[in-house]
Amino acid sequence: MKTIKNENSPELWLVVITLFSIMLGCRIGLSVRRVFEEVGKITVHFDSENLDSSMQSSNMSKIYIAPNPCKTEGLTTRVLAGHPDFSLRVNVGNETVRKPSYLLILTVGIRQKDIVAKIVSKFSQDFAIILFHYDGKTSEWDQFEWSQRAIHVSALTQAKWWYAKRFLHPDLVAQYEYIFMWDEDLGVEHFNAQEYIRLVKKYDLEISQPAVKSNTNLSWKMTQRRKNVEIHRFSEEPPEYCPNPFSPPCAGFVEIMAPVFSRKSWNCVWHMIQKPEEKIGVVDAQWIKHLVLPTLSDESKSINRTQARLEVRARSHAEWKEFEKRMKEAEKQHSVKL
CATH class of the missing domain: 3.90.550.10 (Spore Coat Polysaccharide Biosynthesis Protein SpsA; Chain A)
Structure with a gap:
C-alpha cells in the first residue's frame, strides 16, 4: 500500500490555531465591553445619609459600600488592635513592660x-x-x-x-x-x-x-x-x-x-x-x-541673627494672616450651611 504524505499539514494547523485565537479574542472583547457598560451606569458612594440633597434626589444608580469591609464585627477586643503608640517593644521574658502615661x-x-x-x-x-x-x-x-x-x-x-x-x-x-x-x-x-x-x-x-x-x-x-x-x-x-x-x-x-x-x-x-x-x-x-538661647541656627557659620529674626517674624505674620483668612472662609461656609 502506498502511503500518502500530507505536505500541507503544518499550514493547516496554523490556520486552525489562528481561527481559534480570533474566536477567543472576540469572546473576551465582548465580555469586557459588557463590564464597562455596566460600570458606566453606576456611581459609588459610602454613606447615603451624608450625601448632599442634590445628590440624594438624583436617579443615579448606587453601589453600597459596607462600612466594615474587613468584617470585624464578630472579633473580640482582645483581637482588635487599638490606637498605635510610642511604646518601645523589648524582649524581657515574662516581665510586663509598663506603658508611660x-x-x-x-x-x-x-x-x-x-x-x-x-x-x-x-x-x-x-x-x-x-x-x-x-x-x-x-x-x-x-x-x-x-x-x-x-x-x-x-x-x-x-x-x-x-x-x-x-x-x-x-x-x-x-x-x-x-x-x-x-x-x-x-x-x-x-x-x-x-x-x-x-x-x-x-x-x-x-x-x-x-x-x-x-x-x-x-x-x-x-x-x-x-x-x-x-x-x-x-x-x-x-x-x-x-x-x-x-x-x-x-x-x-x-x-x-x-x-x-x-x-x-x-x-x-x-x-x-x-x-x-x-x-x-x-x-x-x-x-x-x-534662658533665651540660640536655636535653629549655627553660630559657627556667622549667620546674621538679626536678619534671621526679622525673617522669622515676617513669616510668622504672613502665616497668621493666612490662618485668619482660612478661618473667615470656614466661618462663612459654616454660616451658609446653617
Missing part, C-alpha cells in the same frame, strides 16, 4: 544637650520621651541613659510645630493623658513634673504652661510668674492693653515655648480648633526660666 516632646540641637538632660531629669519614667532633632545629630545623645529609651526623629532646620503636624496625630498620642511640648532653652530648677500634673488636674486645665521667669522682656505678661498663687487664668495688663480682658493676649492663651496639652485638647489643637478660655491657664507654683 504622659509624653514629653523636646525639639533639640546638640549644642543644648546638657540643658536638655537637666529638663529630662525632672520627668520620671512615667513619661515617654521624643526628641525632634533640627540639626540632624542623633547618635551624639547616646551618652545619656534616658536617650536609649527615647524616640529620635531628625529633619534639618524644622521647628517643633512642623514635626507635630507630621508625627503627633491625635490617634498616635491617644494613650497619653498629658503632652508636654517644650523648647530646649528652659531652666527647670523650680519645676517638678508630677506636682505640675497634680495642679493641672486640680484646676481642670486642658491647656497650660508653667509660669515663666526671664531676664528679658520676651515673655507675655499673661505667662509671667506670680507669687502666692498656684495658678492664674487672666493677665494683669492695664485696660489700654486689654480692651477685652477675657480674650488673648489677656486671657485664654499660653506661649509656645512650654505648652502642656491634655489628651482631649490635643485633638483640637492638632486640628487648629480653639479651646474654651476657661480651660486654659498658667501654673505659678511650678515655674521655669526662659
